[in-house]
Amino acid sequence: MVKAKGLYKSFDGRTVLTDINVTFETSKVNLIIGQSGSGKTVLLKSLIGLVGIDEGTVFFDDKNIKNLDNKQLKDLHTEIGVVFQGGALFDSFSVIENVKFPLNLFSNMTEKEKIERARFCLNRVNLDDVDNLYPAEISGGMKKRVAIARAIVLNPKYLFCDEPNSGLDPVNSIVIDNLIHEITHEYNMTTIVNTHDMNSVFEIGENIVFIADGNKEWEGNKDNIAQADNKKLNDFIFSSQLYKKIREKL
Amino acid sequence: MKFLILVGNYVIFIKKVFSKQEKNRIFFKNIGSELEKLGFNSIPLVLIISFFIGAVLTLQTAYNMASPLLPRYLIGYLTRETLLLEFSSTIVSVILAGKIGSNVASEIGTMKITEQIEALEAMGVNSISYLVAPKIISAMLINPILYIFSVFIGIIGGLLTGILSGVVNFEDFIQGLHFSFNSYYVVYSIIKSFVFAFIFTSIPAFYGYNVQGGALEVGKASTRAVVDSSIAILIANLILTQILL
Numbered sequence: 001m002v003k004a005k006g007l008y009k010s011f012d013g014r015t016v017l018t019d020i021n022v023t024f025e026t027s028k029v030n031l032i033i034g035q036s037g038s039g040k041t042v043l044l045k046s047l048i049g050l051v052g053i054d055e056g057t058v059f060f061d062d063k064n065i066k067n068l069d070n071k072q073l074k075d076l077h078t079e080i081g082v083v084f085q086g087g088a089l090f091d092s093f094s095v096i097e098n099v100k101f102p103l104n105l106f107s108n109m110t111e112k113e114k115i116e117r118a119r120f121c122l123n124r125v126n127l128d129d130v131d132n133l134y135p136a137e138i139s140g141g142m143k144k145r146v147a148i149a150r151a152i153v154l155n156p157k158y159l160f161c162d163e164p165n166s167g168l169d170p171v172n173s174i175v176i177d178n179l180i181h182e183i184t185h186e187y188n189m190t191t192i193v194n195t196h197d198m199n200s201v202f203e204i205g206e207n208i209v210f211i212a213d214g215n216k217e218w219e220g221n222k223d224n225i226a227q228a229d230n231k232k233l234n235d236f237i238f239s240s241q242l243y244k245k246i247r248e249k250l
Numbered sequence: 251m252k253f254l255i256l257v258g259n260y261v262i263f264i265k266k267v268f269s270k271q272e273k274n275r276i277f278f279k280n281i282g283s284e285l286e287k288l289g290f291n292s293i294p295l296v297l298i299i300s301f302f303i304g305a306v307l308t309l310q311t312a313y314n315m316a317s318p319l320l321p322r323y324l325i326g327y328l329t330r331e332t333l334l335l336e337f338s339s340t341i342v343s344v345i346l347a348g349k350i351g352s353n354v355a356s357e358i359g360t361m362k363i364t365e366q367i368e369a370l371e372a373m374g375v376n377s378i379s380y381l382v383a384p385k386i387i388s389a390m391l392i393n394p395i396l397y398i399f400s401v402f403i404g405i406i407g408g409l410l411t412g413i414l415s416g417v418v419n420f421e422d423f424i425q426g427l428h429f430s431f432n433s434y435y436v437v438y439s440i441i442k443s444f445v446f447a448f449i450f451t452s453i454p455a456f457y458g459y460n461v462q463g464g465a466l467e468v469g470k471a472s473t474r475a476v477v478d479s480s481i482a483i484l485i486a487n488l489i490l491t492q493i494l495l
Binding site: 076080 | 273360365375
């Protein structure tokens with residue numbers, strides 16, 4: 001479980017997050033949705049600790065990050081896997097080296113064990129025979145899958161994904177969504193995904209938080225989002241003609 | 251005021267560079283790869299430039315010593331002194347500030363805008379120390395070696411050109427090389443090489459790490475890094491010369 005309590009964040013006097021209180025549950029795919037600029041990336045990065053928060057705190061299960069010393073924070077980070085929007089793979093490393101990288105830093109495995117573990121994770125995201133390719137040599141969808149493999153290589157308890165299917169075609173988007181969903185349940189992780197992709201919302205949104213202008217506007221799941229009585233949410237979800245037609249038929 | 255803030259941020263950055271490393275084995279491995287990337291790959295450039303500068307120094311000195319009262323061995327002497335004291339330490343470092351500095355600033359800047367640095371931080375890695383410390387240390391290790399190569403090749407360039415063009419003979423040139431030799435000048439220049447290597451890696455790393463925006467900003471940071479580290483080298487040269495000589 002990851003819990004944000006009373007989060008506030010502003011940049012140069014411009015408020016980006018206001019009093020965010022939300023609980024992201026374990027073994028569920030938790031989605032943070034909202035328009036571009038609504039504050040969802042800042043919220044995600046605040047949870048991870050990449051962006052400092054002005055007020056409030058974050059709990060990782062029973063650990064309040066404000067009460068952790070540097071060593072405990074470092075240990076906590078080894079329990080967190082992050083998939084960034086563009087994959088954030090290291091350009092100078094091959095695919096297998098990218099996946100092995102956290103193992104090099106935080107495990108005492110032998111080289112053989114590290115390679116086996118990295119290959120296992122690559123297989124888990126359905127990637128074979130790409131070990132020695134470099135990020136520049138693989139497609140966008142493959143990069144995202146390598147990023148997921150790298151994020152899960154240390155068996156994290158918490159998985160954060162920032163718009164994991166942005167820039168992907170619909171087929172690859174669904175592949176990535178399903179992968180995140182399967183991994184979450186398989187490894188009993190707390191997964192938090194930032195997205196504005198409506199397919200993701202209706203496919204894998206087991207818990208959904210809607211953010212608008214830095215405020216939490218609505219919370220629910222994929223089964224009740226279509227019936228939500230929130231104008232901002234409805235304007236966001238049913239902004240396209242396709243979804244308007246779907247809503248009429250519901 | 252802006253300048254003071256910049257200097258303050260640079261000092262904080264340097265403090266983080268030398269904080270504790272993740273794992274010594276990985277740290278030394280990174281130093282090895284940076285030695286190859288920043289150091290060994292710069293050897294051809296340093297050798298080519300040094301050879302031709304040594305050659306030109308010899309010719310220029312010869313053409314400016316038309317008086318028969320001046321002994322010819324002074325050609326070798328002046329070529330040696332110029333290479334030993336200034337060219338091979340200061341000018342080569344300014345040239346390397348262009349080559350290595352732009353490489354470091356653009357590499358780290360690109361990592362910044364493509365979230366690779368955030369990926370490191372998210373893993374709990376001190377990204378500044380992990381990325382920058384090996385670059386600074388490897389440049390400080392290799393730059394004195396490049397200095398020695400540069401002096402050696404510059405003198406060979408001067409000697410060959412002097413003999414082939416007939417402005418000086420072998421014996422006179424060698425006599426000039428031995429004339430009034432002060433070994434402290436080598437120590438002084440090696441100290442300068444250490445300091446300049448620190449400057450031409452740390453300043454570009456600082457600019458690269460603080461890039462915000464896109465590819466355009468990486469280019470701007472790279473240019474600024476080269477200009478500022480070149481100026482810093484020249485200022486440091488003045489200060490070190492005043493202190494050490």
